[in-house]
Amino acid sequence: MSELRSIAHCGFVAMALVLLVCPALCRLAAQAASATPPPPAPPPRFAPTPEQLAIRAASEKDHQRLMDLLGIKELRPGASHDPKSPYAVNYDESKANVYPSLPDPLLLKNGKRVTSAKVWWMKRRPEIAEDFDREILGRVPANLPRVTWEVVGTTAEKIGDVPVVIKRLTGHVDNSAWPRIAVNIDLTLTTPALAAGPVPVIMELAFSNEFMAAIAKSIPEMMPGGPGNEGPTWQQQVLAKGWGYAILSPTSYQADNGAGLTEGIIGLVNKGQPRKLDDWGTLRAWAWGASRAVDYFETDKAVDAKQVGIEGHSRFGKTALVTMAYDSRFAVAYISSSGTGGAKLYRHVFGELTENLAAAGEYHWMAGNFLKYAGPLTPGDMPVDSHELIALCAPRPVFIGAGASVGDGWADARGMFLAESAAGPVYRLLGKQDLGTTAFPPIETGLVDGDLGFRQHSGGHTPGPNWPTFLDFASRYLHAPAAIKTASTEGSNMR
Numbered sequence: 001m002s003e004l005r006s007i008a009h010c011g012f013v014a015m016a017l018v019l020l021v022c023p024a025l026c027r028l029a030a031q032a033a034s035a036t037p038p039p040p041a042p043p044p045r046f047a048p049t050p051e052q053l054a055i056r057a058a059s060e061k062d063h064q065r066l067m068d069l070l071g072i073k074e075l076r077p078g079a080s081h082d083p084k085s086p087y088a089v090n091y092d093e094s095k096a097n098v099y100p101s102l103p104d105p106l107l108l109k110n111g112k113r114v115t116s117a118k119v120w121w122m123k124r125r126p127e128i129a130e131d132f133d134r135e136i137l138g139r140v141p142a143n144l145p146r147v148t149w150e151v152v153g154t155t156a157e158k159i160g161d162v163p164v165v166i167k168r169l170t171g172h173v174d175n176s177a178w179p180r181i182a183v184n185i186d187l188t189l190t191t192p193a194l195a196a197g198p199v200p201v202i203m204e205l206a207f208s209n210e211f212m213a214a215i216a217k218s219i220p221e222m223m224p225g226g227p228g229n230e231g232p233t234w235q236q237q238v239l240a241k242g243w244g245y246a247i248l249s250p251t252s253y254q255a256d257n258g259a260g261l262t263e264g265i266i267g268l269v270n271k272g273q274p275r276k277l278d279d280w281g282t283l284r285a286w287a288w289g290a291s292r293a294v295d296y297f298e299t300d301k302a303v304d305a306k307q308v309g310i311e312g313h314s315r316f317g318k319t320a321l322v323t324m325a326y327d328s329r330f331a332v333a334y335i336s337s338s339g340t341g342g343a344k345l346y347r348h349v350f351g352e353l354t355e356n357l358a359a360a361g362e363y364h365w366m367a368g369n370f371l372k373y374a375g376p377l378t379p380g381d382m383p384v385d386s387h388e389l390i391a392l393c394a395p396r397p398v399f400i401g402a403g404a405s406v407g408d409g410w411a412d413a414r415g416m417f418l419a420e421s422a423a424g425p426v427y428r429l430l431g432k433q434d435l436g437t438t439a440f441p442p443i444e445t446g447l448v449d450g451d452l453g454f455r456q457h458s459g460g461h462t463p464g465p466n467w468p469t470f471l472d473f474a475s476r477y478l479h480a481p482a483a484i485k486t487a488s489t490e491g492s493n494m495r
């Protein structure tokens with residue numbers, strides 16, 4: 001089980017991250033071999049298909065291209081799941097605080113303190129966003145193609161005992177500037193059929209069926225009905241509030257690997273050319289698609305587009321946080337087990353590291369410039385850290401969740417809590433309430449009274465057990481239309 005979990009946590013791109021990350025870690029370990037004797041080769045765990053090998057090779061080639069552009073010879077190895085490795089992952093909090101001082105979100109680059117909301121909005125927030133754009137996540141190109149939404153199917157169904165209308169949607173991305181690359185966004189929207197008016201919607205950034213099938217054995221807690229998820233599904237819990245939900249497939253418009261960077265929305269905008277060092281990575285591309293979904297909701301009378309929440313887990317937890325930070329139309333967010341590249345402080349050396357993200361299996365999530373913080377520079381040299389990504393969401397409410405340290409340690413619940421706590425001054429400056437404490441709460445103790453929420457559940461790598469707490473938190477902000485229609489009007493949302 002733990003072996004399988006290690007494989008899974010080595011990562012698998014939507015289709016084959018297992019095949020990308022583990023070899024990348026091995027490669028980096030090999031890079032360090034001049035200093036230390038190489039560890040014995042692990043037994044082969046799987047036989048990659050030719051297609052998967054091709055994806056890996058192309059990703060490594062592009063990764064090397066970025067290193068050449070940056071003039072970097074080698075990167076430090078990431079944390080290893082092998083406890084015998086010299087780079088074994090650290091799960092000891094007393095060794096985690098390697099870079100104790102964080103960039104101050106309320107200190108301007110000119111050394112002046114931010115004491116008003118106006119200076120935050122006009123000066124400091126743009127400074128932080130610029131640092132994230134240039135160094136960490138990459139810039140979204142200025143002229144992005146238009147997306148035309150098509151309702152490709154509408155059905156009336158029941159989820160549990162709630163009659164719903166399900167719309168399957170495709171967002172057709174205008175590719176007239178580069179017709180060789182076709183990009184479509186897959187989205188489904190489910191709203192209660194008997195709603196008295198437009199409803200709040202929670203949108204999940206969903207893993208593909210293929211991905212879920214691949215992890216079914218290694219991370220069973222992520223499965224609907226898996227350990228810790230035995231009760232009503234999150235969809236049923238959302239419907240019970242009188243809200244609707246949407247499911248967006250980020251990998252429909254941007255593949256989850258480096259080989260795909262010359263395709264999808266990133267490749268389309270670059271006309272099939274590779275990225276520049278500050279071009280957007282997949283996290284921002286996936287977030288772009290989430291924003292396009294809101295564009296659609298603004299046109300659908302079943303949805304109250306002012307009450308749209310976003311939820312994502314793991315790599316999509318990172319994406320949900322990026323989405324929330326950059327698009328103020330999202331009213332509330334549930335960021336689950338987002339770890340490194342998400343809510344966790346890069347400076348908190350526990351679980352997954354910056355070096356893992358900068359390796360060939362995950363670098364595509366980030367800007368090319370990000371690699372240098374695993375090369376000559378360190379996380380301590382970053383001009384920003386994740387508390388400032390959370391601060392970009394202010395004053396809107398954010399709930400951050402994770403599982404137990406044994407089971408979800410790779411995502412580093414405490415590293416995320418520390419970041420959320422350090423975003424507190426910005427929330428307070430904008431008249432909102434922070435976490436209410438700087439003490440890490442006992443497991444299964446939700447902090448949900450402020451505008452920043454947090455809870456560590458006792459399960460593993462799953463958003464499931466925190467859904468009820470998140471929905472209680474979100475209920476302070478999202479409100480279903482007052483009355484329920486009579487059954488005779490059932491189906492009136494079907495357009």
Ligand code: GCU
Nearest residue numbers: 009010011314315316339352
């Ligand atoms: C890997 C990766 C994490 C990521 C996770 C996931 O474990 O290292 O950064 O969050 O995959 O998305 O499942």
